[in-house]
Amino acid sequence: GSLKPGKMPEGEKMGQCKQEEEQQQKEAKREGLIEFYSSYQELFQFFCSNTTIHGAIRLVCSKKNKMKTAFWSVLFFLTFGLMYWQFGILYREYFSYPVNLNLNLNSDRLTFPAVTLCTLNPYRYSAIRKQLDKLDEITHQTLLDLYDYNMSLPQRDWSTSSTQRRSSRSLLHHIQRHPLRRQKRDNVVNLPENSPSVDKNDWKIGFVLCNENNDCFHQAYSSGVDAVREWYSFHYINILAQVPDAKALDESDFENFIYACRFNEATCDKANYTHFHHPLYGNCYTFNDNSSSVWTSSMPGINNGLSLVVRTEQNDFIPLLSTVTGARVMVHDQNEPAFMDDGGFNVRPGIETSISMRKEMTIRLGGSYSDCTEDGSDVPVQNLYSSRYTEQVCIRSCFQLNMVERCGCAYYFYPLPSGALYCDYTKHKAWGYCYYKLLAEFKADVLGCFHKCRKPCKMTEYQLSAGYSRWPSAVSEDWVFYMLSQQNKYNITSKRNGVAKVNIFFKEWNYKTNGESPAFTVVTLLSQLGNQWSLWFGSSVLSVMELAELVLDFIAITFILGFRWFRSRQKLPAPVPPLNSQDNAAFQDEAPALRAPHRFTVEAVVTTLPSYNSLEPRGPSRDGEEGHE
Numbered sequence: 363g364s365l366k367p368g369k370m371p372e373g374e375k376m377g378q379c380k381q382e383e384e385q386q387q388k389e390a391k392r393e394g395l396i397e398f399y400s401s402y403q404e405l406f407q408f409f410c411s412n413t414t415i416h417g418a419i420r421l422v423c424s425k426k427n428k429m430k431t432a433f434w435s436v437l438f439f440l441t442f443g444l445m446y447w448q449f450g451i452l453y454r455e456y457f458s459y460p461v462n463l464n465l466n467l468n469s470d471r472l473t474f475p476a477v478t479l480c481t482l483n484p485y486r487y488s489a490i491r492k493q494l495d496k497l498d499e500i501t502h503q504t505l506l507d508l509y510d511y512n513m514s515l516p517q518r519d520w521s522t523s524s525t526q527r528r529s530s531r532s533l534l535h536h537i538q539r540h541p542l543r544r545q546k547r548d549n550v551v552n553l554p555e556n557s558p559s560v561d562k563n564d565w566k567i568g569f570v571l572c573n574e575n576n577d578c579f580h581q582a583y584s585s586g587v588d589a590v591r592e593w594y595s596f597h598y599i600n601i602l603a604q605v606p607d608a609k610a611l612d613e614s615d616f617e618n619f620i621y622a623c624r625f626n627e628a629t630c631d632k633a634n635y636t637h638f639h640h641p642l643y644g645n646c647y648t649f650n651d652n653s654s655s656v657w658t659s660s661m662p663g664i665n666n667g668l669s670l671v672v673r674t675e676q677n678d679f680i681p682l683l684s685t686v687t688g689a690r691v692m693v694h695d696q697n698e699p700a701f702m703d704d705g706g707f708n709v710r711p712g713i714e715t716s717i718s719m720r721k722e723m724t725i726r727l728g729g730s731y732s733d734c735t736e737d738g739s740d741v742p743v744q745n746l747y748s749s750r751y752t753e754q755v756c757i758r759s760c761f762q763l764n765m766v767e768r769c770g771c772a773y774y775f776y777p778l779p780s781g782a783l784y785c786d787y788t789k790h791k792a793w794g795y796c797y798y799k800l801l802a803e804f805k806a807d808v809l810g811c812f813h814k815c816r817k818p819c820k821m822t823e824y825q826l827s828a829g830y831s832r833w834p835s836a837v838s839e840d841w842v843f844y845m846l847s848q849q850n851k852y853n854i855t856s857k858r859n860g861v862a863k864v865n866i867f868f869k870e871w872n873y874k875t876n877g878e879s880p881a882f883t884v885v886t887l888l889s890q891l892g893n894q895w896s897l898w899f900g901s902s903v904l905s906v907m908e909l910a911e912l913v914l915d916f917i918a919i920t921f922i923l924g925f926r927w928f929r930s931r932q933k934l935p936a937p938v939p940p941l942n943s944q945d946n947a948a949f950q951d952e953a954p955a956l957r958a959p960h961r962f963t964v965e966a967v968v969t970t971l972p973s974y975n976s977l978e979p980r981g982p983s984r985d986g987e988e989g990h991e
Contacts, residue, residue, distance in 0.1 A: 405915055413908050416900045417441070445898040452890050459731045460881040469871050472721055474625070474657035475824055476650050477668055477866055478700035480643035480690045481619055482708065484598075484680050493601045494680065497537070501594060501682060504542050508567065509586070540787075540794065542569050542593045569593050573792035581798055587685070594682040595642070596794060599774045602641060603784040619645065621846060621861065622671035625657055641775060642683060643690055643702050652696050659868050664716060667867025671846075674711040675860045687711050687859055693719060693866065695822045697750045704754060707828075714833035714863040720825045721873035726817070731880065734819040743814050746777040756815035761800075764809050769796035833863045 399405040410418045420434035505511045544567050567589040568582030583589035623630035634657075635647045649668060650657045659666055674688050692706035700706075709715050726734040735741055738751025745751060746759040762776040771785035771793055772778050785793040803809055834842040846861065895901055 399915065399919055402916070402919065405912070405919060409908070409912050413912075414901060414905045415908065441898050445894055448894045448898075449891060452887060452894070456882045456887045461727055461731055461878040462881045464875075464877040464879055466875040466877065467872050468875060470873075472659050472868055472871060472873060473696075474650055474659050474668070474868075475693050475719070475721075476648055476696050476698075476700075478646055478648045478692045478694065478702070478706075479620070479670065479672065479864070480640055480646040480702055480706070482643055482674075482686060482688055482690045483684045484640075484642060484644045489605055490601050493604075494598070497594070497597055497601065498682075500537050501590075505590070508542065508544060537597060540569050540571060540593075540596070542567065542589065569596075571792075571795040571798060573795045577795070579795050579798050591682065591685070598680075598683060599641060600785075600787050603774050603786040604788065619673050620647065620670060621673060621849075622669070623649075624669045625650075626660060626666050640702060644684075646700070646702070648700060650696070656696065662868040662870050664865050664867050667865060669866075670864045672709070672862055672864065673860065674709075674862050689862060689864075691715075691717075691864060691866075693717070693824050693826060695824075698752055699747050699749050699755065701754055701758075707826075709862050709864055710830070711859040711862050712832065714831050714865070716829045716831075716865040716867075718827050718829075718867060718869035720869050722823050722825055723873065723875045724821050724823070725875065725877045726819045727878045727880070728819050731878065732819075733816050735816045736819050738818070741814060741816060743811070744779075746779060748777075751818055752821070753815050753817055757811050760809065760811035760814060761804050764804070764811075765797065765800060768800055769793050773797065827869075 399408065407422050410422045413419075417434065417438050421431065421438060502513045505513050566582045566584055567586050568580060569589075570578050570580055572578040581592070583592065623634075625634070630649070635649045636651055638646050638648070640646050657668075672689050686708060688711050689709045690702055690706045691709055692700050692702055694700055694705065726732050728734050728736060735751065738745060738756065741751070741756055743756050743760045744763060745755060746762055747755045749755060758776050762772055762779060765771070765773050765776075765785075766779050766782045769785065769790065771790045772782045774784050778784060783789065785797065787793060800809075804811060807813065843860075892903075895906070899905065
């Protein structure tokens with residue numbers, strides 16, 4: 363009737379198991395410092411039940427109704443998609459870097475701009491007078507052959523030295539290599555030139571330029587006037603380029619061109635202007651540049667600006683280069699070159715031209731907001747001008763550098779790069795062919811100059827408006843010309859075309875500043891994102907943190923489950939190799955001896971072993987009971 367060793371009463375065993383289960387449940391209910399969910403489902407259910415994002419609770423509270431669950435799931439994720447679509451639009455707008463245009467009107471005393479005035483007619487400089495006379499003689503014969511026009515030539519002293527005769531023969535040789543000729547249009551059948559069925563309008567005039575390989579470029583014009591001027595200018599530039607010292611062309615005659623100069627009711631002097639020579643516009647004078655103290659307008663109005671009386675009568679000029687009479691004026695900022703072709707305008711003879719100015723400044727945002735440049739240091743074009751960076755300065759420098767690289771010489775109209783020479787067909791025989799081919803590529807932006815040269819971030823412009831009146835009037839012209847002849851020794855040959863008057867002044871003190879400011883900042887972006895988040899989900903920043911917590915918990919659970927799977931793969935038992943017949947027989951003989959310990963081991967695992975005190979008295983009593991039986 364006694365219990366076997368290792369056995370426990372059934373009731374005691376059940377009670378002990380129940381206590382262990384309750385202990386495990388208590389430990390499970392304890393909240394640790396860091397707690398992870400056991401499954402994705404548990405994580406998602408906890409998030410939807412506790413988050414402040416609107417609509418998330420509907421994904422779990424109606425799980426017994428599959429139709430509602432499906433409806434709210436579609437609605438929830440559709441809303442999420444629409445919100446992030448709006449996010450994408452906001453981010454795209456932010457990274458497009460839009461700007462707001464700010465218009466400001468300022469009132470202050472204004473610095474008077476620089477004013478450049480040119481005679482509009484190139485002069486027959488003494489250093490090249492003989493070559494120009496020879497060019498006029500050849501042009502006279504060319505016009506006589508092409509148009510039967512006998513151009514009158516002034517009387518010249520044709521006595522020349524042997525050196526000048528050699529120079530004239532060289533000039534004649536090069537002109538014969540680039541003759542002016544007429545060509546038939548493309549749509550005209552080849553007929554004899556003197557055929558009565560050929561209209562003169564069916565011909566176009568031009569000249570041919572060839573290189574060393576006899577590849578020729580046909581420079582043709584529909585207008586004979588344009589063709590003659592371009593052909594004459596081409597040879598005129600070659601003559602100018604042969605002058606070794608540019609100072610030989612500096613024949614300024616300020617008093618014979620500008621009869622009167624006043625600024626702010628004060629007389630100008632030589633310290634207020636600088637002189638330079640332009641190949642086509644002749645002598646040019648720049649007033650109020652940085653060579654002296656800069657003028658400041660005390661008040662707006664015609665009496666507080668620059669007033670000039672200039673001579674416009676032609677005398678010993680070159681009529682084939684300039685076909686107009688008057689002067690050319692340009693208003694520009696200090697430290698900027700005067701590009702007379704771009705911003706200049708002509709002053710008519712016998713007319714008083716009053717030009718009112720209004721200053722306008724433009725300030726652009728650099729960096730990611732625009733491709734403007736602060737000072738041109740980040741533009742891949744060397745500045746050949748001794749002035750600050752402007753877009754036109756960069757474009758002309760770009761063309762000149764390409765000209766030197768491709769043609770081996772520099773164009774005479776632009777500054778000379780270091781180590782280069784001006785193009786001259788006595789040294790560079792094919793430069794004309796190269797120049798006109800390069801000019802066509804430049805205009806088509808094949809050279810990339812218009813892309814390389816960027817706008818400056820800060821620039822100053824002057825908006826001009828002009829008014830015209832007859833000057834001097836019919837009743838006052840007699841005494842005006844008399845005073846000019848007495849004071850300036852002006853020989854009156856053509857009263858109407860002899861002089862002109864120019865007034866340049868500020869219209870008002872107010873000047874306009876066009877500035878830029880970022881239209882979409884980081885603060886604006888966050889505000890717009892918050893508006894969209896509140897619109898679609900009615901949430902706040904803390905709701906975003908809840909969503910971020912969900913993502914982090916998801917990553918953590920994924921890592922833990924992956925780690926457990928990896929450890930379980932490492933603890934799998936090794937496969938048992940197959941046994942042969944001899945091993946099987948030996949295993950059968952040893953089986954009775956192995957089974958008892960195996961059963962004992964299993965029983966020891968599932969039962970509670972008795973204490974040492976309960977085992978000690980059982981040995982003798984056990985033997986006594988057996989002997990009594």
